[in-house]
Amino acid sequence: MDVEKWNMYALLKHFELLEWELDNVPNLSLETLDLDDCELDGVPPAIAEIEYYAFRDVQAVSFNNNPEMRKADILGKLEDLQAINMWGCGLTAIPNCWTNLHKLQVLGLGNMPELTSFSPLRKLTNVTWLDLGWCGLTSLPVEVTHLTKLAVLALGGNEGIEIDDSICCLWNLQKLALNACGLKHVPPPVFSLIKLTHLHLDDNHLVTLGQEIVQLKELEELSVTGNSNLCFPKLLSQCDSVQRVVIDETINLANVSHSLRNKLTMANGASLKRDNDEK
Template sequence: MSEEGCQLRELSNLNNLRGSLAIADIRGGGSKESINLKSKEHIRKLQLEFLKYQRDDDGSAIELFEPHPNLEELVVWYYGGSKFPNWMEFQSSSIMLRRLQISECRNLEILPPWANLESLQCLFLTGLDSMSPMGLFNGLEASSTTVAYPNLKELTIRNMKHWEEWVMEISSEDINVMPLLRDLYILNCPVLKSVPHQILSQSVKILFISDCPELIISWLPPLLEELTLDGDAGSLSRSLPFNDNTSLKEGWIRLLICCAIKVGDGIGIISRIPNFEITVRQGYNEGQLHTKIHKPLYFVRTVDLSCVAIETLPNEVGSLIHLRYLDLSKTKLVELPESVCNLRNLQTLKLTSCEKLPRLPEGLRKLVNLRHLELNYTDALECLPKGIEELRCLQTLSMFVMSEKGCQLRELSNLNNLRGSLAIADIRGGGSKESINLKSKEHIRTLGLQFVKEDYKGERDDSKNLRTFFVWGLFSGLEASSITVAYPNLKELIINGQKHWEEWVMETSSEDINLMPLLQRLDIYECPILKSLPHQILSQLVRILFIVNCPELTISCLPPLLEELIFDGDAGSPFSDNTSLKVMRIQYPPHSTLPQGLS
């Protein structure tokens, strides 16, 4: 809505509108007849967004937006009145409303009597700072109903910063409250003390509590399957009131915590839950993990601390003898306690991107059930501990670091279950083909070999030989060969960091050799003096060309079917007319003008 542009009354004759309609910057004015929303039977979702700074006439303005009974979802933002109009009671027997979201209505004191809505399945309330404790159950006392919110399945209460009591005052316990409620989310209600016991019904399967430090919950729904505690979840952050209920044997309990926690009397129950997971949420930014491992948590199977800024693990982690999965990826760990080696049932250990971790525990060989050891991007890792060969169940070993101090290359010999990718770093002389036995590892699909980088001293300059090797190396033997197709199935070619590569030459006596006929992507990075490419490389099928920091490179003709062209930094002069081009991206150009040929 705007005083300068289109007026609200112009919606009147648009009776074919269907699907979703959002009306923004609502203010007073107009009439019910001029808007005529009630006649628009095909609108299924209506969003009403008032001016954020509430106006005195919001109460009269919302009167204008009564929808057709076919409406399925209503969203209201920033409404400034203390109560909603009568039409929002949805008393029509034909009403189809399924979802209601009321957000940031700071002055709203009470909700309409929605407890009688039989069609309502999802209710989302956030930022209702003035709502009374009885607001959610308005009209229930005077109603003749025996079931409140009969089909509600999801309830979210969020950012109720002044909501201290959540009250349900009814004289009869015969009223069944939210009998089908499945998901209950309570987030950022800092002074909320309790939840009506009727809410924690038999049907609740997912309970999510976040940043409610004063909340006290003395019992959990008996059929609960997923429990998430984020931040300070009040009493649940200190004690979990599990009861001895056989339904938990089939349940899946997931705890998301970032504070110390212990289980109450239900120790035996935890031991029978097949999947019990503790996760510290991303964003936990202290240097040490202060969570103490209490005895009742010894039965946890999964611990996920990925992306947590911890430097050490407590020794108590070794007490989790039933642990199957431990994810420490992207942490700031500088060491792993030796007690980790007590986790005899551990099957997965993830250390990806632990960039400050120099070594692994010496007793790692004790983890005889370990199947997956992920070490990608652990750049500080100096060696693997001796005895890796004893991990006969190992299927994933993403990096093997050779070292005279640690594990020797020959220990790879008996790890015949390895599969997927294997990178061997810091390779130097020693060993033999038989001792490594890579040829027998039929399930390895990607093999990376990284040799020790020699540090040249003095004035020695191998740049000339290096350039010659790179220039001719790619097409070595092609001249003397009888083949007619070179690299017949190559689809992607990446050339990176050839700092002394000035000419890329392909000298053959015959033009009949078909070079890389299926090449689809060509990436050339950081070749600062490279001047040209063989014209045979830019084949008919090349779809993507990516050039990064090649300031001297000149390309006179682009592949005719090129679809994506990316320049990063100074990419030389690689542009010409190309009608098939769909995407062109220029990143961090060093020049103030666009490449020649771009109009």
């Protein structure tokens, strides 16, 4: 759709105060332009007029599911932006002018397999929530390691991604998603992320989690659905911080200790205790 048809008045119909419900980003209430699923090929230039003529700050934008979107440079002019969500768009590079977005906290760039240039991330050091899932990544972009305030990092769906020691730079990381990455084992550097509270490893090919899991002394939730051959390490039951382990019916519970069973939760919400009693 021709972005020129989106004048300021058309945009204002999609502009409102919204509550952004995101992990580790509490109470984020932002003036948001929501143009999801609008068949756009670029960000409408009139977005800049909202601040100058409508006297309202554009604090967040959502352009999810606009696969033809290639142009987003104009967002670099909106210095009050705190959140950008662009799942399923067609960017090939993060625009260089986004380095002006010093207030940016939330950046969702998932499902962009053509995205290959990440250079501006080096300057976006206030970002605490980043989604690069389903982007065809084979390794963690080096630019991401500059985001030392990151609390949430989603890398799911990057089949074959290699996680090396560079991820250790993210020492404030609390939630990490590595679901559907084709993993046969948990990458050893993950065990160095000692502030992790949530780890998502669903839909991989894991056989074991490794005894090193006990190094994650603040881990509260572990999700491992879709790993049908997974066996839990005995030491996991001794991890007092772990409150919840999300599983599905494919997991073999034959050798799971009683103490660990009390922490298991079925992904479909079924009562594990009742199922066990019936057996």
